[in-house]
Amino acid sequence: MAKKKTSPVLGKIKNIATDVYSRIKKKKLPELKMPLRALSNVKYDPKDGFFELMGKMKERTLTASTIKTFAQTLRMMGLSKELIEQDDIASKREAYYISKNWAEAGFKEQPDSDAVMDDIEAMMMVNREQIGFIPEEKGGEIAGKLIVVDKDRDTGKELKIDCTKFGSGAYSIPISVEELKFETNATFILAIETAGMFQRLVKHNYWKKANCILVSMGGVPTRACRRFIRRLSDAKKLPVYVFTDGDPYGFGSIYRTLKVGSGNAAHINEFFCVPQAKFIGITPQDIVDYKLPSHPLKDVDLKKIKDLIKNDPFIQHHKEWQKALKQMYQMKVRAEQQALAKHGLNFVISDYLPKKLKDDKSWLP
Amino acid sequence: MAKKKTSPVLGKIKNIATDVYSRIKKKKLPELKMPLRALSNVKYDPKDGFFELMGKMKERTLTASTIKTFAQTLRMMGLSKELIEQDDIASKREAYYISKNWAEAGFKEQPDSDAVMDDIEAMMMVNREQIGFIPEEKGGEIAGKLIVVDKDRDTGKELKIDCTKFGSGAYSIPISVEELKFETNATFILAIETAGMFQRLVKHNYWKKANCILVSMGGVPTRACRRFIRRLSDAKKLPVYVFTDGDPYGFGSIYRTLKVGSGNAAHINEFFCVPQAKFIGITPQDIVDYKLPSHPLKDVDLKKIKDLIKNDPFIQHHKEWQKALKQMYQMKVRAEQQALAKHGLNFVISDYLPKKLKDDKSWLP
DSSP: OOOOOOOHHHHHHHHHHHHHHHHHHTTOOOEEEEEOOSGGGEEEETTTTEEEEOSOEEEEEOOTTTHHHHHHHHHHHHHHHHHHHTTOOEEHHHHHHHGGGSGGGOOSSHHHHHHHHHHHHHHHTSOGGGGTEEOSOOOOEEEESOEEEEEOTTTOOEEEEETTSOTTOEEEOOSOOTTOEEEOOOSEEEEESOHHHHHHHHHTTHHHHHTEEEEEOOSSOOHHHHHHHHHHHHHHTOOEEEEOOBSHIIIIIIIHHHHHOOGGGHHHHHHHOOTTEEEOSOOHHHHHHTTOOOEEOOHHHHHHHHHHHHHOHHHHHOHHHHHHHHHHHHHTEEBOGGGGGGGOTTHIIIIIHHHHHHOGGGOBO | OOOOOOOHHHHHHHHHHHHHHHHHHTTOOOEEEEEOOSGGGEEEETTTTEEEEOSOEEEEEOOTTTHHHHHHHHHHHHHHHHHHHTTOOEEHHHHHHHGGGSGGGOOSSHHHHHHHHHHHHHHHTSOGGGGTEEOSOOOOEEEESOEEEEEOTTTOOEEEEETTSOTTOEEEOOSOOTTOEEEOOOSEEEEESOHHHHHHHHHTTHHHHHTEEEEEOOSSOOHHHHHHHHHHHHHHTOOEEEEOOBSHHIIIIIIHHHHHOOGGGHHHHHHHOOTTEEEOSOOHHHHHHTTOOOEEOOHHHHHHHHHHHHHOHHHHHOHHHHHHHHHHHHHTEEBOGGGGGGGOTTHIIIIIHHHHHHOGGGOBO
């Protein structure tokens, strides 16, 4: 079966456990420290490019009222150690069910075990994929000039997965991408909102003409998809261009989450953000310039735009985004990326993308 | 660029167009005939294994009030002809935007163009992927003993995609699977509800031990995923086993849709159903036998069970399903497939699946 593995996280887990153990031996109350995960402990540093934690910590000292959570945290750390050593994985849901064998330390409900897992993630200052815990959902597909280097679990041999050889299909990003390596001579990564647009670019081998790597996000990208783009871009120094619909959801949810992360997961944004991303999707100005068929904004869209301008530290930092959002608010319309089909099904390949990519003044930051 | 293609559908389109043309030349009113798409025109034949259309037809004769829809139908047929000839594709959304150039025949809203596309699909008696129209959404992933044979669009050369060589990743099913071919010596197809469970089986190379093909459905399977399973199973005479959660959604939505199709799309069930599928997911009896951790059924679950027993022709036909649903209604609990983790993370691989697969009395039809 699988070989025993080592990892820097194993050392951290052992240190924390040893500390708890030795405090108990000295008849002192053991304690666990972890960063406070809350918006009040978050700042946006444009230099680093993501929402990051400030230094506030919370402590969990062993008392009569915390004893159960304390025990659960230690058991969960133990499970993580096992997973890393055995090169296995557990989803949040599976970890919850495993706890049913922890007698008094079993979790009553999954949200409780999820919260403890988040604590450990923050305590270790790594994303939970690195401690063996995987999300429930998958998502994200790749086609184009990329070889993904994975390994066969049974033989340990390298597997080279050539993403130019999938025809109309694609490579589906695994739930955990921490161990993947990459080979490529592409010049950029293009992350696309909809599966339909991705399929069009794949069908016409767009990646060959443009010498790039295509990523289908399928809406707001999953953790695995964001982490994959980040690791690939870092490893190969590739710029990342993001192509979404021209609407508040594409700007504020899909692009913003990919680029700087989200507010309520600040302790892991460091691993999941893609600060090097640039927006080449449909802008309000594109709707005018290309005379795109559009749809009226609903009240909820208008509210979202107002919220973004007023409350989002990322938008507040970038004048260009403020201007674009205000323009859309006045135009009161949105346009989908497929609206380019008005000028011919493959106008996006022959005109829109080449023109956008050449003119960095047409991008948004 | 792409070669001109021929297809039996092209002949049909030309025949219909020629008929319309010659009637007009003879100063007769042209008409279009298509099957009525409604539950009143559907039956469940257990021998064929899917909801199918009875013979009722609707006719669209050219009159003052139908002239716009009539013209739109002909334009949409024309677009389909172009797509097939040029080996291109258009999503529903793209087809809608293309129509913006049809002057008076342009669609005001996408639901209108979707309905005309459904009419043409029914008129041709094929699924719309065969006439160049693709759905917006993607879904479905493959790992295991399968080689998918696709072709490179530019060179026309065969591409062999070996699904044993994806490591922790997977092959993502394209939106249209009509042209794919298959090579395999696997003995069955295992279709799995959740991405988390799929990733576990992939991580441990379960397909190698069991000599099978793993499919991740990620909830209710998309059209492409259902069609892929159906074509693969037909071509290679492979049994299909379906592994879902033990709840009304897993039984009545995921499994039932995969196996017999859905009521409101009866004209295409023939292409999208998988009548050979068998249920090897969590049954109410499994919850008892394996002492699985469970969750109480909500009112909406109880209502869904009642509906299935009372109104679903497929459930009504199978006593075993009626019995299982009644048992769950009495137990008032459901269990997720990950609940097996209570007995160890890999209990599903070492015990549950081997035992289930050996004992066809533990299946549901």
